[in-house]
Amino acid sequence: MVAEFQAVVLAYGSSSPLEELIPTPKPLLQIGNFPLIYYPLQWLLKNGFNQAIVVVSDSTERDIFTALAPFFENEMALEFVAFPEQEEFGTADALRSLHKKKKLKADLLVLSCDVIADICLQDVANLYRVHDASLTVVYQKALASDVLIPGAKTKKHHDREIIALEPVSNRVILATSEADAEEFLEMPRFLLMRYPRLRVRTALQDAHIYLLKKWVLDYLVAEPAISSVRSELIPKLVRKQHRSKSQKSSQWPTLSQQQQQHPHRQTPSEMTNNHQGEQLDRIAAEDELELLARDMSMWSDHQGDMADTYFGNSIRCYAYLADESFCMRVNTIASFCEANRQVPRILQALLPPNANPKFIHPGVVFQGKSQVGADSMIGEGTTVGDKVSIKKSIIGQNCRIAEKAKISNSVIMDDVTVAENGHVQGSVVCSGAVVGEKSELKDCLVGLRFDIAADCKFTSDTLTDVDQLMEY
Amino acid sequence: MASQPKKKPGKEGKGEAFKAEDVLQAIIIADSFNERFKPITLQTPRALLPVANCPTIEYTLEFLASVGVQEILIFCRAHAEKIRSYIQSHAKWGGKGRRHRSVTVQVIVSEDCYSMGDALREIDAKNLIRGDFILVQGDLVANVDLQPALDAHRQRRTVERNSVMTVVCRQVASRHPARSLEDQVVLTVEPANQRILHFQKSPSGKKIRFPTEVLDNRDDVEIRCDILDCHISICSPQVPPLFTDNFDYLTRDDFISGILEHEEVQGNTIHCFVLQAGYTARISNLHMYDTVSRDIIGRWVYPFCPDLGFPSGAGDVAYIYKRHHIYQQRDVQLAMGSVLEENVVVGRGCVIGENSVVRNSVIGNGCRIGANCVIDGAYIWDGCTVEAECQIQKCVIAGGCWIGRGSVVASGVILSYGVRVGPDARLPVGTRLVGKADFQSITDEAEDSEREGPVFTTNAAEKTILGGSTEPAWRFSLSNGADSDTESDSPGINFEEASWTWWSLANPITVDEEIPEDDSSADEDDAETEPEDEQDIPSSGKPRRPVVKNVKAFIPIEDRRIFFNEISDSLLRAVDSDHEVGSDNIILEINSSKFAYNIAMDDVNKLIIRSILEIPEIRARQRKRELTSAKEVFGEVFHGLKILLPVLRNYYRSELSQMSALTSIVECAVNYVDLPRHQPYGAHLHESVMKIVKYLYDQDILAEEVILKWHRGASDEQVLSFLPFFLHEIASQASPRRRHVSGDLTDEDMTALARKVDLLKAKLEPFIKWLQEAEEESE
Structure with missing residues (x-):
């Protein structure tokens, strides 16, 4: 697989879901006491990759390097490629720059630094290989919208993606979003004739794991306007799939004068479009021998007509649905909490069988009897007082959990103090914060070094320094 | 073999498993409420038109009997008496000692019905339905197993009382030949329970639109246009009352659209059941008539094949089946040098002359084909005579026609009952001729056209004389216009007509021109002859560029x-x-x-x-x-x-x-x-x-x-x-x-x-x- 695919992990400046609370860059957010970027790399390692390119920004390169060094020093050759931080530098831009630096030699496995997955890469690769795909996208189940999210309630309208799949091969026929479709989902008739049975899914999210043909990079170079892989490159490739190759640049000779009357058809870039179409055909051209083999083969991806296999399309996009296995992106507070809850399960899946991860660090000091659930993790140097109960929670390093504190369903980062009788439930408490005596927190977000006085009660609130200033 | 279907497993057990009120009923709507098959249907109901020498309704009845239906109601309007007497005279279905003993067939006649909706309202008024029933059209040819669909429907009904209908479809490729072009459906279905969320009938335009509201609260739907819908519906007893409540429902499609539209108010739901195997098709137009006939000959509708005792038309003698799909009765006389090439059905008592070639055709009982004829793709019904040296292509020649020596019949010709043409007639593409009897009924109907409703008026039967025939024949054309003076010439492509020109639906040319006629024997004594007919017309009799006379x-x-x-x-x-x-x-x-x-x-x-x-x-x-x-x-x-x-x-x-x-x-x-x-x-x-x-x-x-x-x-x-x-x-x-x-x-x-x-x-x-x-x- 290493020779076939080159792994690229994009850890370049995407904003952290907790940026309001804590300035840690996203790749270094702690999930179950590991930096977030540890998970995709560990997944690659598990799937047989011993080298990977990690794209980082200048400012975070050193930190990330240091954070990863203890885990992968002897196991994986990580090549860090740093780009200076700048606005509007999307995922596609990063790939394009990599390509221009001649770093890329094979087909690509691109993944984002915030992917936590234990899907079998072999299956994804097989889907890619079977159809000699141009692009294979992994889709995950979107988080259920009724999950309780800590912090102040914000009404967020979430736009669902609409993906039409051919049910047998999982070829992506149409990708759009609810906002684009508005009242009606429009489907060209010829597509329905070709793919008369379509599965339309809305609860799927792009998991930011892509297998790409190398020529896609040439296409990116040819189309400098594409900046994001997810929102621009993929929809574009999905649409371009259905072009017929035989089609020469369609001329529309006499109607150019009518632009004022038909603005929606006569785009000014029409001629260049045609030009681009031809260029894409050239870039995406398949090996002639392979075409010949396919032509002579009995196999076809569809039945009921005499059309060529794949209808002669040289661009083919497929979707791998991570319906059963675990796959998620940590890009929202909700998924951050969810990921922390799932950490024990994930670590078991990702680590080699003999690793036997320790959920409670040997350096934890227990002062008396306390209940710690098997689904909780406690970091090094933390003291846990008498009669403390910890359930389904992740507790960082050097924390102090005082007597009779109760912590459930929460994420407590490093150096946090929970005083006697403190209750923390369903919350995220950032580093250095203090939860006062007998204070109760329910579904709250507590910012960096935030002090909560004794006997306070908060429910579904975001507590940061700014609020503090305004309140007192 | 004809009685074979009733012995199917599941049938036997059902008698015990279900109580008396669980008698499975079926309704056959034996009237199409359209004029597709005119002029052939002027005298004969569509349900009795022979398909591979067996009346259409016979296939429908056998199919229903084979899926375990115990009570069949045949609903008819046009020529109802003919259907009734057919059922009564056929030992299989009516009278004592009938072969399908467990099946009772009842014929319901209503002259005032103008749509399927009316039929179901009538059935509701007569209170004939006791439980779930199967609703089909009288032109259905199928051999599928409905039991899983019935089970699924009943199962669902125990949980969901509001599931009023299960639409049974067959999964096919998008360009399957048995899909009628005018009967395409696009369904949006919930995959988990097969509930129909949205129904589109033959959508037009280059883009097909689906309302996104079906995606609200759902994250997985399926768009299916890989299905062949041949109007087999398993209905709950609520269906006839729903038709009564909504008098604007004319067809089943109206019903489905209406139910889905009012789903939120009324709470009724419709589900579908997609069959993976078996044959289903409807003879809904002449194109489908051709397709289905070929499929029957090609044994796709097994066991309903001519050699298996099915069709049980008069005489009830099975055909002999030879290779290359040739079915012939024992008493067929094949003269020396005559060849039945492939895909041929030849009925009782036929005589085929020397050196004649027949392929891809059905020849009815008692036909006489002369020497040196070439017949390809023709449907020649009972009692026709084709004299020597004729060339006949894809066409329908109804019973009792006579085609004179040396005639050439081009594609898409339809000759109604008793038409006599030739010798040396040249029938160009798409000609439709009616005989004297049909002509009478057309004129009667035209006079009667004052009354309300979709009465079909036709004045188009102009008199033409073909070849050397001494009998009159009239040209027939369909038109939906009301003005009898202009309609025969109403310009434009009439798609109603286009479906007649089945040989090429992609190229719907309505040939509305006059038939070139020989001036030799103008039938002067007939009062219908219009003065224009007397014009100078070349007497060659050869096909030539159409001339628009009658300007x-x-x-x-x-x-x-x-x-x-x-x-x-x-x-x-x-x-x-x-x-x-x-x-x-x-x-x-x-x-x-x-x-x-x-x-x-x-x-x-x-x-x-x-x-x-x-x-x-x-x-x-x-x-x-x-x-x-x-x-x-x-x-x-x-x-x-x-x-x-x-x-x-x-x-x-x-x-x-x-x-x-x-x-x-x-x-x-x-x-x-x-x-x-x-x-x-x-x-x-x-x-x-x-x-x-x-x-x-x-x-x-x-x-x-x-x-x-x-x-x-x-x-x-x-x-x-x-x-x-x-x-x-x-x-x-x-x-x-x-x-x-x-x-x-x-x-x-x-x-x-x-x-x-x-x-x-x-x-x-x-x-x-x-x-x-x-x-x-x-x-």
């Missing part, structure tokens, strides 16, 4: 002229007022004028567009200002079209009406270009045709398919056949040498016109080319 009928009668002026006024007012006159009002005005003057819809469609194209000229005249360039003309036309878009949207919904619009544009352009009265406007209009068509395409008024179809199909004859309205103008102005204004056009004029149409087609060429290319492109 008189092309000239708009006064009503049409007045109607045209009225709608022109309305439209002009709308354009002048610039949006102030609401489009609803315009539509109302046009519709009331239509009724006032009794104008056929097709004419309305053509006249509206023509009027819009004339408006700029009228306006220019009013303003005393000439439109000097094509650009200016298009600007004006564009202005008018833009204002009237809602009106156009109202009228040009169906493919048929769009075709009318397009042909009307072409007519105007072709005819205006050199009418002196319309200069220089006409020439400029001619220049702008492509832009106009393009604009209408962009606004989704004209569908891509229609344009391409027109382009493919518009042979010169066709354009001439929807020839105008303008003809007399051309005749009087362009050719002053005309003898009389209403005179006929010579071949010369025709050629000139054809050339003009070709010229126009060339003008549209870039657009057509672009369309063809764009078809494949997704952006």
Whole structure:
């Protein structure tokens, strides 16, 4: 697989879901006491990759390097490629720059630094290989919208993606979003004739794991306007799939004068479009021998007509649905909490069988009897007082959990103090914060070094320094 | 073998498993409520038309018996008595000692029903339904196993009382031959429980739209157009009352759409069941008649094959089955040198003459085929005689016809019962002839046409005499118009008719021209003979370029002229007022004028567009200002079209009406270009045709398919056949040498016109080319 695919992990400046609370860059957010970027790399390692390119920004390169060094020093050759931080530098831009630096030699496995997955890469690769795909996208189940999210309630309208799949091969026929479709989902008739049975899914999210043909990079170079892989490159490739190759640049000779009357058809870039179409055909051209083999083969991806296999399309996009296995992106507070809850399960899946991860660090000091659930993790140097109960929670390093504190369903980062009788439930408490005596927190977000006085009660609130200033 | 199906497993056990009230009922709607098969159905009900020498309804009945139905209700309207007596006289279904002992067949007759909805309302009124029942059409040919679908339906009904119907479909490829082009459905289904969320029937346009509201609260739906819907529905007992409550439901499709629309209010749901195996098809038009006949011969409908004791037509003797799908009765006489090539059914007592070749054909009982004939793809029913040296292609020849020596019958010909043609008849493509008996019934019906309802009037049976025949035969054409003077010539492509021309649905050419006749034996004593028939016609008898005789009928009668002026006024007012006159009002005005003057819809469609194209000229005249360039003309036309878009949207919904619009544009352009009265406007209009068509395409008024179809199909004859309205103008102005204004056009004029149409087609060429290319492109 290493020779076939080159792994690229994009850890370049995407904003952290907790940026309001804590300035840690996203790749270094702690999930179950590991930096977030540890998970995709560990997944690659598990799937047989011993080298990977990690794209980082200048400012975070050193930190990330240091954070990863203890885990992968002897196991994986990580090549860090740093780009200076700048606005509007999307995922596609990063790939394009990599390509221009001649770093890329094979087909690509691109993944984002915030992917936590234990899907079998072999299956994804097989889907890619079977159809000699141009692009294979992994889709995950979107988080259920009724999950309780800590912090102040914000009404967020979430736009669902609409993906039409051919049910047998999982070829992506149409990708759009609810906002684009508005009242009606429009489907060209010829597509329905070709793919008369379509599965339309809305609860799927792009998991930011892509297998790409190398020529896609040439296409990116040819189309400098594409900046994001997810929102621009993929929809574009999905649409371009259905072009017929035989089609020469369609001329529309006499109607150019009518632009004022038909603005929606006569785009000014029409001629260049045609030009681009031809260029894409050239870039995406398949090996002639392979075409010949396919032509002579009995196999076809569809039945009921005499059309060529794949209808002669040289661009083919497929979707791998991570319906059963675990796959998620940590890009929202909700998924951050969810990921922390799932950490024990994930670590078991990702680590080699003999690793036997320790959920409670040997350096934890227990002062008396306390209940710690098997689904909780406690970091090094933390003291846990008498009669403390910890359930389904992740507790960082050097924390102090005082007597009779109760912590459930929460994420407590490093150096946090929970005083006697403190209750923390369903919350995220950032580093250095203090939860006062007998204070109760329910579904709250507590910012960096935030002090909560004794006997306070908060429910579904975001507590940061700014609020503090305004309140007192 | 015929009784085989009832011994199927599941049937036996069912008798015990279900109580008395669980008798499985089925309703056969044995009337199509349309005129598809006219003129053959003038005398015989469609349910009794022979398919592979066996009445259609026999297949439906056998199928129902095979799936375990115990009580069958046959609902009929036209020729109900014939169906009733058929059932009673056939030991299999009626009378004592019937072979399907567990099946009772009841015939229900209602003369006042004009739709399937009416039929179900009647059934509701008579309270005939006791439980879940199967609803099918009387033209169903199937061999599928319905048991899983029935089980699924019953299972669902125990949980969900509001599931009123299970639509049974067969999964097929998108271009499966058994899918009738007019019966395409697109379903949106919830995969988990197969509930139908959205139902579209034969959607038109290059884009198919699905409402996104079906995705609300759902994250997984399936769009299916890989299904063949042949109207097998398993209905709950609520269905007939629902029809009664909603008297606007005419068909099953109305019902489904209505239920889905009111789903939130009424809570009723419809599910589907997709079969993976077996054969289902409906003989819903002649194209399907051909397809299904071939499939039966090809044994796709096993066990309903001629050699397996099925068909049990009179005599009940099984056919002998030979290789290459040849079925013949024992007493068939094959003369020396005659060949049954492949896919042939030959009925009892047939005689096939020396050196004759038969392939892909069905020949009924008691037919006599002469020597040296070639019969390919023909359906020849009982008791026909084909004399020697005949060549017969894909056609339907109903019972008792006589085809004289040396006749040539081209594709798509339909001869109704008892027609006699030849010797040396030349029946061109698409001819439909009726005999004396049919002619009587047509004229009777026409006289009777005063009453309400979809009464079909036809005056089109003009008398023609073919070959050396001494018996009269009349030409028959379908038309949906009401005006009996104009309709036979109503220009345009009639899709109703196009479905007759089954040999090429892709190229729907209605050949409306006269049959070239031999002048030798004009039947002078017949009062029906029109004076035009006496004109100079070459006596060669060879097929030649069609001549539009009878031009008189092309000239708009006064009503049409007045109607045209009225709608022109309305439209002009709308354009002048610039949006102030609401489009609803315009539509109302046009519709009331239509009724006032009794104008056929097709004419309305053509006249509206023509009027819009004339408006700029009228306006220019009013303003005393000439439109000097094509650009200016298009600007004006564009202005008018833009204002009237809602009106156009109202009228040009169906493919048929769009075709009318397009042909009307072409007519105007072709005819205006050199009418002196319309200069220089006409020439400029001619220049702008492509832009106009393009604009209408962009606004989704004209569908891509229609344009391409027109382009493919518009042979010169066709354009001439929807020839105008303008003809007399051309005749009087362009050719002053005309003898009389209403005179006929010579071949010369025709050629000139054809050339003009070709010229126009060339003008549209870039657009057509672009369309063809764009078809494949997704952006």
